[in-house]
Amino acid sequence: MEVKSIDELKLAVVAEIDRRADEAVGVAKRILENPEPGFRERKTSQLVRDKFNELEVPFQDGLALTGLKATLSGGSSGPTVAVMGELDSLIVLGHPHGDPETNAAHACGHHVQIGAMLGVAMGLQAPGVMDSLAGRVALIAVPAEEYIEVEYRNGLRSEGKLEFLGGKAELIRLGALDDVDMAMMTHTELRDLPGTFGVGATNNGMVAKWIRFTGVAAHAGAYPYDGVNALNAANIALTAIHAQRETFRDEDSIRVHPIITRGGIAVSSVPADVRMETFVRGSSIEAVRSAAEKVDRALRAGAMAVGGSVTITTTPGYLPIKQDSTLENVFASNVERLIGPGQIVRMGHRSGSTDMGDVSQIMPAIHPYSAVATGNAHGADYLVQDYDTAVVMAAKAMATTVVDLLADGARGALEVKSKFRPSLSKGEYLSLVRGMGSEETYRE
Amino acid sequence: MTTTGALKEFAAAAIDAKRDWLIGIAKSALQTPETGFREAKTSRLVHESLTELGIPHENGIALTGIKGYLKGGSSGPTVALIGELDSLKVQGHPHADPDTAAAHACGHHAQLGMVLGAAVGLMVPEVLAELSGRIALMAVPAEEFIELQYRWGLRQEGKLGLLSGKQEFIRLGAFDDVDMAMMTHTSASPAESKFSVGGTSNGHLAKHVRFIGRAAHAGSSPHRGVNALQAAMVALNAINTQRETFRDADAVRLHGILTSGGSAANSIPAEVEYEGRVRGISAEAITDAASKMDRCLRAGALALGSKVEILTVPGYLPMVNNEPMTKGFKANCERLMGHGACKVYPDSRTRGGSTDLGDVSHIVPAIHPYTGGATGSGHGTDYLVNDYEQAVINPAKAIAMTTIDLLANRAAMAKEVTAKSKPRMTKKQYLKLQTKRFSEEVYDPAPRASRSGLA
Numbered sequence: 001m002e003v004k005s006i007d008e009l010k011l012a013v014v015a016e017i018d019r020r021a022d023e024a025v026g027v028a029k030r031i032l033e034n035p036e037p038g039f040r041e042r043k044t045s046q047l048v049r050d051k052f053n054e055l056e057v058p059f060q061d062g063l064a065l066t067g068l069k070a071t072l073s074g075g076s077s078g079p080t081v082a083v084m085g086e087l088d089s090l091i092v093l094g095h096p097h098g099d100p101e102t103n104a105a106h107a108c109g110h111h112v113q114i115g116a117m118l119g120v121a122m123g124l125q126a127p128g129v130m131d132s133l134a135g136r137v138a139l140i141a142v143p144a145e146e147y148i149e150v151e152y153r154n155g156l157r158s159e160g161k162l163e164f165l166g167g168k169a170e171l172i173r174l175g176a177l178d179d180v181d182m183a184m185m186t187h188t189e190l191r192d193l194p195g196t197f198g199v200g201a202t203n204n205g206m207v208a209k210w211i212r213f214t215g216v217a218a219h220a221g222a223y224p225y226d227g228v229n230a231l232n233a234a235n236i237a238l239t240a241i242h243a244q245r246e247t248f249r250d251e252d253s254i255r256v257h258p259i260i261t262r263g264g265i266a267v268s269s270v271p272a273d274v275r276m277e278t279f280v281r282g283s284s285i286e287a288v289r290s291a292a293e294k295v296d297r298a299l300r301a302g303a304m305a306v307g308g309s310v311t312i313t314t315t316p317g318y319l320p321i322k323q324d325s326t327l328e329n330v331f332a333s334n335v336e337r338l339i340g341p342g343q344i345v346r347m348g349h350r351s352g353s354t355d356m357g358d359v360s361q362i363m364p365a366i367h368p369y370s371a372v373a374t375g376n377a378h379g380a381d382y383l384v385q386d387y388d389t390a391v392v393m394a395a396k397a398m399a400t401t402v403v404d405l406l407a408d409g410a411r412g413a414l415e416v417k418s419k420f421r422p423s424l425s426k427g428e429y430l431s432l433v434r435g436m437g438s439e440e441t442y443r444e
Numbered sequence: 445m446t447t448t449g450a451l452k453e454f455a456a457a458a459i460d461a462k463r464d465w466l467i468g469i470a471k472s473a474l475q476t477p478e479t480g481f482r483e484a485k486t487s488r489l490v491h492e493s494l495t496e497l498g499i500p501h502e503n504g505i506a507l508t509g510i511k512g513y514l515k516g517g518s519s520g521p522t523v524a525l526i527g528e529l530d531s532l533k534v535q536g537h538p539h540a541d542p543d544t545a546a547a548h549a550c551g552h553h554a555q556l557g558m559v560l561g562a563a564v565g566l567m568v569p570e571v572l573a574e575l576s577g578r579i580a581l582m583a584v585p586a587e588e589f590i591e592l593q594y595r596w597g598l599r600q601e602g603k604l605g606l607l608s609g610k611q612e613f614i615r616l617g618a619f620d621d622v623d624m625a626m627m628t629h630t631s632a633s634p635a636e637s638k639f640s641v642g643g644t645s646n647g648h649l650a651k652h653v654r655f656i657g658r659a660a661h662a663g664s665s666p667h668r669g670v671n672a673l674q675a676a677m678v679a680l681n682a683i684n685t686q687r688e689t690f691r692d693a694d695a696v697r698l699h700g701i702l703t704s705g706g707s708a709a710n711s712i713p714a715e716v717e718y719e720g721r722v723r724g725i726s727a728e729a730i731t732d733a734a735s736k737m738d739r740c741l742r743a744g745a746l747a748l749g750s751k752v753e754i755l756t757v758p759g760y761l762p763m764v765n766n767e768p769m770t771k772g773f774k775a776n777c778e779r780l781m782g783h784g785a786c787k788v789y790p791d792s793r794t795r796g797g798s799t800d801l802g803d804v805s806h807i808v809p810a811i812h813p814y815t816g817g818a819t820g821s822g823h824g825t826d827y828l829v830n831d832y833e834q835a836v837i838n839p840a841k842a843i844a845m846t847t848i849d850l851l852a853n854r855a856a857m858a859k860e861v862t863a864k865s866k867p868r869m870t871k872k873q874y875l876k877l878q879t880k881r882f883s884e885e886v887y888d889p890a891p892r893a894s895r896s897g898l899a
Contacts, residue, residue: 224688232685239681240747243674246666246712270688294749297889301747305682305740444746 004132006407010400014338016126017119017399021392024122027051028115028391032097032384035089035104035111038144038167039156041066044087044114048141051118055125057139064170065161070139072124078135078410079181079417081402084356085117086110086145086185088167094380107382109188109373112390114141116186119395124402133406135413138180143167145355147317150210150277151261154313165208165315168355169433172362172426182327182364182416184401185356186394188384189369190377195345196389197335197397198369199328204253204281205288206317206353207436211258211299213237215308217272227270228308231263234274237302237310241278244294252287253351256280256295281353283320285432300442309443316433321357322423324364326416327401331366334400338393352377362429364420370394448852451574452779455565455844459837462564466840467832469493470557474539474829477531477546477553480586480609481598483508486529486556490583493560497567499581506612507603510583514567520577520855521862523847524619524808526627526801527559528552528587530609536825549827551630551818554835556583558628561840566847575851577858580622585609587800589759592652592719593703596755606878607650607757610800614807615875623862624769624809626846627801628839630829631814632822636787638834639777639842641770641813643789646695646723647730648759648798649881653741655679657750659714669712670750673705676716679744679752686736694729695794698722698737725762725794738885746889758881763802764868765791766809768861769846773813776845780838786813797822803878806868809861815839 004012017024027047034043045066052059052070059070066087071080088110092098095105121139124130130137144153144167153165164170171177189198213234218227241256248254258278264271280295282288296312303310332344347369356367372390375381384390405413424432446454459466469489476485487508494501494512501512508529530552534540537547563581566572586595586609595607605615613619631640655676660669683698690696700720706713722737724730738754745752770788777786801812817835820826829835850858869877 220688225691227689229685229688236678236682236685236743237747240678240743243671243678243748246662246671246674247669249667297749298747301678301682301743304746305679305743306685307736307739 004128006403009129009132009403009407012126012129013123013399013403014396017123017392017395020122024115024119024395025387025391027118028112028387031111031114032106035097035099035106037091037104037149038088038146039065039153039162041087041143045141048114055121057121063176064143064167064174066143067167067171068141069176070121072121072130072137072139074133074135074406075131076134078406079413080136080138080179081405081413082138082140082177082180082183083117083120083398083402084140084142084183084185085113087114087141088144088146090146090378091148092378092380107378107380108146109384109390110145112188112384112387113185115391116394116398117141119391120399120402123395123399133403134410135406137402142171147208147279150208150315151275154210154315164433166318166355169358172358173430177359180363181413183359184327184331184366184398186398187367187369188373188390189371190373191371191385193345193369193371196339196343196371198345198347198371199332199366200323201347201369202283202349203321203357204255204283204351204353205285205320205357206279206281207288207292208315208317209278209280209295210313210315211276211278212311213274213303213308214311215270215272215306218270220268220270224270228306229270230274230308231271233302233306233308233310234260234276236305237299240298240301241295244298247294248291251283253283253349254281254287254291255351256291279317281351283349285319300444303442304444309441311439311441313439314437316436318353318355319357319361321354321367322360323366324416324420326419327364327366330404330412331368331397331401334397334404338396338400358429361423362426363422364416446570446574448848451571451848451852452845454568454571455848456841458568459561459565459840459844462561463837466557466561466564467836469560470554470832470836473553473556474548477539477541477548479533479546479591480530480588481507481595483529483585487583490529490556494581497563499563499567501581505618506585506609506616508585509609509613511618512581514563514572514579514581516575516577516851517573518576520851521623521858522578522580522621523850523858524580524582524622524625525559525562525843525847526582526584526625527555529583529585530588532588532823533590534823534825549823549825550588551827551829551835552587554630554817554829555627557836558840558843559583561836562844562847565841565844571848575848576855577851579847584613589650592650592757596652608760608800610804611878614803614871619804619807622808623858624766624850625804626769626811626843628813628815628843630818630835631816632818632820632827636814637816638781638785639813639815640787640789641773641811642765642791643793643795644725644791645763645802646697646725646794646796646798647727647762647802648721648723649730649734650757650759651720651722651737652755652757653718653720654753655716655745655750656753657712657714657748660712662710662712666712671712671748672716672750673713675744675748675750675752676702676718678747679741682740682743683737686740689736690733694724694726695796696724696729696733697796698733723798742887745887749889751886751888754885754887756881756883758878760798760800761802761806763799763812764805765811766861766865768864769809769811772849772857773811773842773846776842779845780841803874807871807874808867809865
């Protein structure tokens with residue numbers, strides 16, 4: 001068998017992706033029209049299953065309820081490189097592509113990730129490519145990156161269907177990444193990035209809190225003095241949370257942004273059961289811990305003030321991301337090669353969070369961005385405008401990166417592995433995030 | 445023997461004869477407003493006026509108070525007639541002291557004219573000779589329960605035991621020889637344009653609260669600070685949410701002021717002080733509302749991780765108006781100004797405010813009627829006495845006439861009042877109750893709160 005040069009392999013991969021570009025973009029657009037939030041991605045999951053079948057790649061499904069993992073094997077053994085795409089949508093009222101019933105909407109661009117991931121699979125299936133690579137490529141469709149619907153997911157947790165509320169953490173726990181040596185994905189970003197792709201961004205870590213204030217119901221007109229108003233407790237707690245903000249350091253990039261998911265059931269009854277969800281985000285685990293303590297005491301103060309109680313269920317969220325610079329350099333060189341110099345920019349800290357952060361704590365990982373969208377991220381106006389870059393170019397950049405990593409006896413991947421110092425082993429990761437969870441009821 | 449009707453005419457005529465002098469005293473006091481336990485000039489004015497009338501008296505009771513006596517022709521019970529020396533503090537009142545903001549926005553200055561007027565009427569020899577017993581003329585300090593921190597300081601120095609004038613008069617024994625007490629307060633209510641009597645007042649207690657945080661540069665290192673002002677803000681918001689839990693009938697009032705809100709805008713406030721008040725119609729209502737205020741104060745501290753010190757100071761007891769005296773007073777108002785000149789309120793009706801005559805009324809029979817003569821909003825910048833005839837002269841006559849009713853005819857009515865009215869408590873029980881209501885708590889979210897009684 002003729003072993004092709006890296007350049008030849010890349011040309012073949014890129015040509016194949018170009019040839020099947022419409023198919024990859026078509027997948028992205030179909031997902032856009034069928035948005036489903038995390039752990040509910042049935043149609044999206046089915047679409048990926050159909051595509052894996054069409055591509056005739058072996059895969060597992062039902063991972064963390066809706067996830068899928070396909071494997072392409074190289075001509076010889078070697079490391080496994082994962083290329084990931086996220087299945088889930090957000091929930092945003094009034095998005096033009098929103099589901100009219102559930103308000104689910106792809107206001108974060110995950111739909112293009114599945115297109116790009118399948119594009120990578122298509123490219124690497126060009127004749128002779130995989131045979132020339134040493135190792136395997138795992139194509140992973142991951143559920144539930146958006147950490148939302150906490151109450152619903154906690155319900156799944158109680159039923160034993162989940163332990164963690166984010167898709168990638170679940171995949172780690174379930175062992176779906178045990179055979180993976182490094183991982184990559186590409187996320188969309190606004191077009192105002194001064195280049196086509198961005199690398200080097202850091203992200204906030206976070207914990208999530210599900211909060212329940214318990215009071216005593218009473219007739220709000222006749223006997224309000226017999227009630228204990230849980231909505232007032234929440235109101236005081238929110239005021240108290242805001243009073244903490246000046247103590248957050250700029251460099252910690254703290255974000256606390258609660259919503260009230262239940263605010264009472266009848267206006268004529270003193271609210272006795274009021275529920276909130278919030279994230280506490282920060283650029284380091286320590287910063288998240290410190291801010292989370294302040295949030296807890298504010299919540300306790302709300303309950304104390306009205307003479308009620310509060311139950312705080314804290315679930316581990318995501319860890320800050322650590323982008324692997326060796327892997328990043330490989331990705332960046334491929335972007336420059338594909339679309340010319342100056343098209344890759346370095347990004348700074350981003351105060352959102354991603355569960356790719358968790359993956360990055362245990363293996364080399366990158367989470368680059370493609371500058372393709374307009375509007376407000378997570379807003380009703382967030383729209384991907386440039387599918388060619390978002391799906392096709394991202395697929396090319398990731399597929400050629402895979403070639404660099406696994407060609408030539410996987411020299412590139414072995415170099416990435418040798419330079420990488422994991423922050424945590426899988427075992428350490430699991431005990432860290434499990435330690436971040438708690439449930440306490442306060443009555444004081 | 446002269447009839448009581450004739451005695452009343454003698455007294456009224458004497459008061460009318462001194463009309464300008466009496467109104468002059470009230471107006472003079474208006475111009476030198478002084479807050480409680482600081483009434484040096486006002487006290488001197490009363491001292492000089494009593495001296496001018498030749499009435500023997502003692503000065504310096506409870507720091508600035510005065511007590512004089514008129515002795516009747518024969519022995520018998522003692523009726524106290526009370527006027528209050530102190531002013532309020534209201535910024536922007538037209539008669540406010542420009543330096544201290546002290547202002548007579550509650551009409552106490554008129555009371556001094558009334559008491560001296562009653563004295564003028566009762567000291568007419570023909571009248572006094574027919575009375576059996578004595579009249580104690582009292583100018584009492586500090587009815588407004590304000591400047592808690594200053595008064596607490598006086599208490600620490602041993603100059604005060606309780607923090608209002610009548611409370612101190614009771615504690616010091618100035619009411620020991622008094623059998624019944626009476627005063628008249630001005631009112632700006634159009635419904636009370638002549639006189640009113642009856643009803644009750646709220647009881648209360650006061651709180652001096654100190655949130656203790658940690659100072660830090662508010663620009664460069666706010667994360668090192670613990671913001672005591674934020675703790676107070678959370679607490680005040682929390683207090684407001686309690687209001688729906690109060691029964692209308694309990695007339696609960698929770699209110700207060702920040703007496704210190706930080707020392708420099710560029711430093712995280714580390715010490716913030718709040719002076720709070722809890723009022724209600726009964727001891728139970730006050731206890732319930734005060735415990736709610738306390739938990740809100742603690743919640744503010746918990747939320748910010750600051751400490752809070754809560755000093756609770758006993759305030760006033762609800763007013764109990766004596767029924768026979770109420771009837772007697774009403775009859776004299778009608779004698780003076782005709783039928784319907786005195787509105788009588790049922791016992792359950794509260795004005796929402798509080799008076800330390802409530803404390804006196806728990807120990808001896810007492811009445812706290814109101815007279816017209818004022819306009820504007822009580823304790824506001826527009827509260828003005830503008831009808832001195834009704835604010836000073838008419839109530840002086842009504843008080844003098846009611847005193848004649850009580851002490852003439854060998855003090856038959858006074859003796860009946862004493863016989864029929866069982867005081868709520870003895871002086872000893874009163875002092876025990878009030879002393880028990882002092883408390884001091886330090887709540888420190890970590891470690892847990894410690895409580896200690898303080899007496």
